[in-house]
Structure formats: structure tokens, C-alpha cells
Amino acid sequence: MKRYFLLMLTLWVSLIAFAQTGHKPAIAIHGGAGTILKENMSATMEAEYRAKLEEALTAGYEILETGGNSLDAVVAAIQVMEESPLFNAGKGAVFTNNEKNELDAAIMDGKTRLAGTVAGITTVKSPVAAARAVMEKSPHVMMIGQGAEQFAKEQGLEIVDPSYFYTKKRYDQLQKIKETEKQQLDHSNEQGSLLPQFPDQKFGTVGAVAVDQEGNLAAATSTGGMTNKRYGRVGDVPIIGAGTYADNNTCAVSATGHGEYFIRSVVAYDISALMKYKNMNLKEAAEEVVLKKLVDFGGDGGVISIDRAGNIAMPFNTSGMYRGSIDTQGKLYIGIYKEE
Numbered sequence: 001m002k003r004y005f006l007l008m009l010t011l012w013v014s015l016i017a018f019a020q021t022g023h024k025p026a027i028a029i030h031g032g033a034g035t036i037l038k039e040n041m042s043a044t045m046e047a048e049y050r051a052k053l054e055e056a057l058t059a060g061y062e063i064l065e066t067g068g069n070s071l072d073a074v075v076a077a078i079q080v081m082e083e084s085p086l087f088n089a090g091k092g093a094v095f096t097n098n099e100k101n102e103l104d105a106a107i108m109d110g111k112t113r114l115a116g117t118v119a120g121i122t123t124v125k126s127p128v129a130a131a132r133a134v135m136e137k138s139p140h141v142m143m144i145g146q147g148a149e150q151f152a153k154e155q156g157l158e159i160v161d162p163s164y165f166y167t168k169k170r171y172d173q174l175q176k177i178k179e180t181e182k183q184q185l186d187h188s189n190e191q192g193s194l195l196p197q198f199p200d201q202k203f204g205t206v207g208a209v210a211v212d213q214e215g216n217l218a219a220a221t222s223t224g225g226m227t228n229k230r231y232g233r234v235g236d237v238p239i240i241g242a243g244t245y246a247d248n249n250t251c252a253v254s255a256t257g258h259g260e261y262f263i264r265s266v267v268a269y270d271i272s273a274l275m276k277y278k279n280m281n282l283k284e285a286a287e288e289v290v291l292k293k294l295v296d297f298g299g300d301g302g303v304i305s306i307d308r309a310g311n312i313a314m315p316f317n318t319s320g321m322y323r324g325s326i327d328t329q330g331k332l333y334i335g336i337y338k339e340e
């Protein structure tokens with residue numbers, strides 16, 4: 001009798017384990033949206049972007065394929081892009097008006113709906129790792145500036161000199177934008193207005209969303225923000241619900257675009273809410289927000305999103321978005337421009 005009971009128990013436990021691991025993993029990433037046109041891109045540059053996106057996707061997918069969790073996968077994918085000067089995150093981040101690199105990042109666990117974010121940090125090599133530490137090692141959700149840096153250091157994360165993030169390309173970009181802005185200001189001063197504008201931009205933020213074999217979702221995003229940002233400006237990335245969100249009941253979302261609009265449109269949570277309260281599917285919800293609501297509002301950008309079944313939607317309302325995915329069939333896709 002005792003033997004029979006043990007046998008049944010083992011069978012039952014195995015059945016539960018099987019049901020829990022019955023999900024096919026999938027991952028999607030972005031490396032920013034914006035005015036990305038084929039005529040402005042050299043073949044070498046394009047090949048570099050495609051190769052780096054593939055490397056990031058593969059780093060995340062390998063973890064999922066071998067039974068790892070979605071949080072580890074999104075962090076691994078993002079760290080490949082943070083370390084590449086091609087993207088506006090980690091090394092290669094854009095410059096603030098006073099010529100610094102101030103980094104924001106976020107991560108959210110769809111299973112527990114725990115989240116961690118950091119903003120305005122200048123010395124942590126991997127901002128997404130700092131966000132994860134906030135989520136897992138502190139009772140808080142958001143830490144900013146020096147406090148966040150001190151916490152990251154205490155957690156043993158790699159600390160670098162701020163010059164690590166410098167790239168000449170981004171520095172020159174800032175100088176060009178400042179010059180344009182100066183001309184605009186001189187002109188608008190004549191007309192009595194002092195409002196500076198962000199000129200047309202490329203948003204090079206990086207993000208990843210994934211579903212693992214247990215059906216758990218995760219989303220993470222990392223950025224240098226907007227070129228020429230001022231006065232401790234924080235964008236949508238570390239605002240949970242704006243640039244980053246994950247809930248196993250709906251979807252995981254990571255955004256890229258003009259942060260101010262994404263905050264006011266509560267983009268990532270809105271997509272989740274349309275699924276939850278209006279029963280929209282992932283594609284309908286993501287397109288409703290990015291292609292209708294944001295367009296009416298004047299917010300440029302896009303999102304990557306995934307649901308538990310591994311469906312992926314990556315709408316954007318700009319001319320391009322660096323993006324890629326490996327779906328539940330293991331099929332790799334990389335895209336940059338609108339039609340591909």
C-alpha cells in the first residue's frame with residue numbers, strides 16, 4: 001500500500017512538472033526605433049547591427065532553450081547590447097546637455113510582478129544588472145543617482161569610470177544637436193519664446209522580452225535616454241508601466257521612443273490592460289497603442305511584446321526599429337526598416 005502510494009505520488013509530481021515545463025520558449029529584442037532609413041546606412045554598418053542583434057538574441061535564447069528562466073534570458077540579451085557601442089545603452093549611451101552619460105534601466109518579472117529600476121546612474125557597467133539587483137536584493141522598486149550606484153557597488157556589481165561609456169560618435173551627435181538648438185533658440189528668442197525642442201532623433205534604447213519553458217514572462221530595458229537631456233531628466237524606461245512591463249496573465253513589453261510621450265501614454269501597461277480588460281490579443285493591443293494612440297498623441301517609437309503562448313508583436317510608428325526575435329519554432333528574424 002505504501003509502495004503504491006509512493007508510486008502515485010511520483011507520477012503526480014512528474015505530471016505537474018511536465019505541465020509546468022510545457023511551454024515553448026521565445027524571445028524578442030529591440031535596439032531602438034527612429035528615423036532609420038536604408039539610404040542613410042552603409043552596408044558595413046547594417047551588417048554590424050544585424051550581427052549584434054543576432055548575437056544578443058542567441059545569448060538570450062540559449063538560456064531559454066536549456067531550461068533557464070526568462071529573467072536571465074532578457075538580462076543576457078541586453079548585456080550584449082549594453083556592451084556594444086552601436087546602441088544607446090551602456091557603452092555608447094547618448095550624452096546629456098552637460099556632456100555626461102546618465103543611464104536608466106528596468107526589469108520586471110511577469111510571474112511575481114516584482115520590478116526593479118534605476119535612473120540617472122553614471123558608474124555601473126551594466127545598468128540592467130543594477131535594476132535586477134534592486135528587484136531581487138532590496139525591498140524597493142526604484143533607485144536613482146548616487147544611492148543606486150552605492151547600492152550596486154554593495155551588491156558587488158562592476159563599477160567603471162564614467163569615461164567607459166564615452167564614444168566619439170555620440171559626443172559629436174550632442175555637439176551637432178546643441179548647435180541646431182542654439183540656432184533654433186536664437187530664432188525663437190526673436191519671436192519671444194524660450195522653449196528648446198528635441199530635434200528629430202534616433203532612439204537607440206535596448207530592450208528584451210521573453211517567455212521561458214515554465215511559461216514565465218520577463219521584460220527589461222536599458223538606455224542612455226535622449227541626447228541633450230537636461231536637469232536630471234528621466235525617461236519612460238525606468239517607469240514601470242511606461243517603457244517596461246510584464247505580467248504572466250497578459251504580456252511582457254519593452255518600449256523605445258520619445259520617453260515623455262510614452263510616460264504620458266502609459267504605453268507598456270496600456271497594452272497589458274487592453275488584453276486584460278478588453279480581451280484583445282497581443283497584436284491588436286500593441287498596435288492599438290503604438291499605431292493609433294501614440295500616433296494621435298504625437299509620440300514616435302515602438303515596442304516589442306510577447307505573451308505566454310510565445311506570440312510576438314513588434315509594432316513601431318517610425319521609419320525603422322532595430323529588432324529581432326526567435327519564435328517558438330526556433331525561427332530567427334532580424335529587421336531594421338519598415339518593410340521586412
Ligand code: ASP
Nearest residue numbers: 203204205225235257259
Ligand atoms: N525611450 C528612451 C527615453 O526617452 C529613449 C529611447 O528609446 O532611445 O529615454
